[in-house]
Amino acid sequence: MITPQAYTPHGPSFRFVDHFEQAADGQRAVAHFHLDPGLWFFRDHFPGNPLMPAALLLESAAQAAGILWMSRAAEGSEAAPSTPLFVAGVDAMRVLGPAHPGDTLRTTVTLLKEFGTLAQFEVETTNAAGVVFRSRLTLSRQLKG
Amino acid sequence: MDPTKEVSIELLKGLLFENTMIKVDPQSISEETILFGEEGIGLDSLDALQMIVAVEKRFGIEIKDPTMARDALQSLKVLRDWIQLRLLSSPAS
Numbered sequence: 722m723i724t725p726q727a728y729t730p731h732g733p734s735f736r737f738v739d740h741f742e743q744a745a746d747g748q749r750a751v752a753h754f755h756l757d758p759g760l761w762f763f764r765d766h767f768p769g770n771p772l773m774p775a776a777l778l779l780e781s782a783a784q785a786a787g788i789l790w791m792s793r794a795a796e797g798s799e800a801a802p803s804t805p806l807f808v809a810g811v812d813a814m815r816v817l818g819p820a821h822p823g824d825t826l827r828t829t830v831t832l833l834k835e836f837g838t839l840a841q842f843e844v845e846t847t848n849a850a851g852v853v854f855r856s857r858l859t860l861s862r863q864l865k866g
Numbered sequence: 867m868d869p870t871k872e873v874s875i876e877l878l879k880g881l882l883f884e885n886t887m888i889k890v891d892p893q894s895i896s897e898e899t900i901l902f903g904e905e906g907i908g909l910d911s912l913d914a915l916q917m918i919v920a921v922e923k924r925f926g927i928e929i930k931d932p933t934m935a936r937d938a939l940q941s942l943k944v945l946r947d948w949i950q951l952r953l954l955s956s957p958a959s
Contacts, residue, residue: 810912834922837932839915859912 725752728791729784730805734761737781738828741788747796748832752785758822773820778854782844783808785828786858790840793832809839810859817852824848838862873925873949878942885920886913897943902936914939921945927952 725738740753756763756773763771787806794804820826828846839861846854875897882888882895890907900906902914909917917939918929927949929935938948 810916812916834915834919836915836918836935837911839911841915841919859915861912 723788723792725784725788728788728795731784735780736784737777738784738788741785741792743789743792747793750785750789750792750830752781752788752828752830754781754826754828756820756822756824756826760822763822771822773824773826775816775854778816778820778826778846779808779811779814779856779858781826782828782830782846782854782856783858783860785830786832786840786842786844786860789830789832789842790835790860793835804862806860806862807864808858809861810841812857812859814854814856816854818848818850820846820848820853826853828854833857873946873953875942875946877924878945878949881920881924882917882942885916888913895942897946898941900941901939921949925949925953927956 723741723743725736725741728741729736729738737754738752739755741750742752743750758771762774762777766772766774790806826846826848828844831843833841833843839859841857841859844854844856844858845852879892879895882901883892886909888907888909895907902909914932914935918935922928929938938945
């Protein structure tokens with residue numbers, strides 16, 4: 722089990738991964754995030770009808786992809802890599818259902834291609850009702866690719 | 867060579883427009899148009915990654931090395947010749 726905090730630079734209110742498990746092949750991982758009803762964004766998105774914003778579903782999936790990439794980079798070393806990662810591209814994004822307070826999101830992330838300072842991932846997020854989010858994400862080790 | 871993997875400039879141009887953020891008229895792209903960098907039509911490293919993933923998926927060729935990719939993606943003609951060479955030398959083809 723990987724500690725997400727060790728592989729994300731985000732502060733606690735902007736960290737959307739609670740637990741992270743990497744598959745033995747190092748190419749895939751599963752991240753979990755519990756949607757505590759007290760989370761800051763539910764109050765205004767939307768008043769009386771709280772839903773996790775699509776942008777944060779994307780952010781949660783991107784953090785899971787980032788943890789996978791960072792943990793691969795850290796293999797064989799004692800310290801986590803300090804290079805920050807950035808979202809460089811989003812393709813084929815689909816929001817397929819709502820994520821409500823109390824849900825636990827399960828994001829499966831698969832590394833498709835690692836290429837210099839870029840890496841592309843396939844991500845799929847589910848809750849108890851089924852798939853809520855799917856996309857192909859590209860992360861970069863630098864702000865300009 | 868597997869006939870389903872025939873390589874044409876039109877096919878590669880299609881992959882280019884489907885998988886990159888290219889913003890020029892398709893008619894203006896010839897087989898010798900330089901694709902990347904300031905001398906070319908301005909595609910960047912993210913576009914290169916998208917093209918590489920598309921080529922790998924379409925032709926079953928793995929492109930591991932960024933230097934190799936830079937060489938292969940100079941123009942559609944260079945890319946076609948590069949893919950054909952690998953398909954012909956591949957035992958599975």
